[in-house]
Amino acid sequence: MSIFKPDPQIPPRVLATDLDGTFIPLPGNADNLAALETFRHARASLEFGLVFATGRHFESVLEALRQYALPEPDWIVCDVGTSIHHRQAESFVLFEPFETHLAKNTRGGDRTAVEALLADLDGLALQSPERQQRFKISYVSSAAAAESLAALANQRLEQARLPYACLASLDPFHGKGLLDVLPAGASKAAALIWLATHADFTPDEVVFAGDSDNDFAALTCGFRAIVVANARGDLAGEARCELARRGLEHRLFQATLSATSGVLEGCRRFGLLPA
Numbered sequence: 001m002s003i004f005k006p007d008p009q010i011p012p013r014v015l016a017t018d019l020d021g022t023f024i025p026l027p028g029n030a031d032n033l034a035a036l037e038t039f040r041h042a043r044a045s046l047e048f049g050l051v052f053a054t055g056r057h058f059e060s061v062l063e064a065l066r067q068y069a070l071p072e073p074d075w076i077v078c079d080v081g082t083s084i085h086h087r088q089a090e091s092f093v094l095f096e097p098f099e100t101h102l103a104k105n106t107r108g109g110d111r112t113a114v115e116a117l118l119a120d121l122d123g124l125a126l127q128s129p130e131r132q133q134r135f136k137i138s139y140v141s142s143a144a145a146a147e148s149l150a151a152l153a154n155q156r157l158e159q160a161r162l163p164y165a166c167l168a169s170l171d172p173f174h175g176k177g178l179l180d181v182l183p184a185g186a187s188k189a190a191a192l193i194w195l196a197t198h199a200d201f202t203p204d205e206v207v208f209a210g211d212s213d214n215d216f217a218a219l220t221c222g223f224r225a226i227v228v229a230n231a232r233g234d235l236a237g238e239a240r241c242e243l244a245r246r247g248l249e250h251r252l253f254q255a256t257l258s259a260t261s262g263v264l265e266g267c268r269r270f271g272l273l274p275a
């Protein structure tokens with residue numbers, strides 16, 4: 001896992017945030033909507049960077065932007081950390097240096113090689129094209145077979161020495177198994193940490209906000225971090241423990257408010273936005 005030693009003297013300048021359960025208002029939560037309005041105004045009048053870091057695919061992020069009238073971010077990290085888009089004028093373009101970075105990590109082995117290797121696995125089918133990326137090969141299976149298919153896929157990837165790993169999860173809405181084959185070590189956090197050392201800001205300037213396990217690495221790498229009140233279980237406690245081992249527990253803020261309101265509370269606490 002990537003970590004860095006933060007310089008506490010450097011003030012925050014960029015909000016990097018998870019979307020679902022964090023920056024996107026919870027259903028029917030008027031306070032969250034008001035907080036979002038505050039962020040919209042702040043983006044129009046204040047100088048601070050905005051990065052979305054989400055497991056959603058790019059089209060789905062654009063959909064969320066429209067649906068919730070989110071303020072436009074400067075950067076979007078999506079597809080479980082396997083693609084980064086950069087805002088240029090009115091549109092978003094794929095950030096090529098990150099593609100180059102992933103191509104180097106995968107030693108040129110691209111999705112064609114992965115697809116060919118897994119083509120004859122019974123019960124495994126490719127998801128629709130908008131779910132696919134150059135470095136994210138996504139499959140669907142029955143819920144019951146997901147774990148064993150992931151194990152089989154990993155066995156084959158290892159034998160073929162393709163530096164990819166297959167992760168299985170369940171789609172709670174459709175009762176299906178979802179399998180993502182990603183470059184080994186790819187994650188939302190890894191992509192965000194890479195971005196913070198290659199874009200027009202530094203890791204010291206980032207405030208990161210999240211609510212679930214796939215935010216844990218980004219919450220504990222050294223960024224100023226906000227855990228929203230609706231986070232799962234004791235995510236904040238576990239993150240604080242992890243940070244305390246490096247004497248960095250002061251980098252974490254446990255919000256008393258949920259989702260968008262908690263993110264706003266944390267941004268004010270860290271001085272990214274005025275109180």
Ligand SMILES: [Mg+2]
Nearest residue numbers: 018020021211
């Ligand atoms: Mg979330």
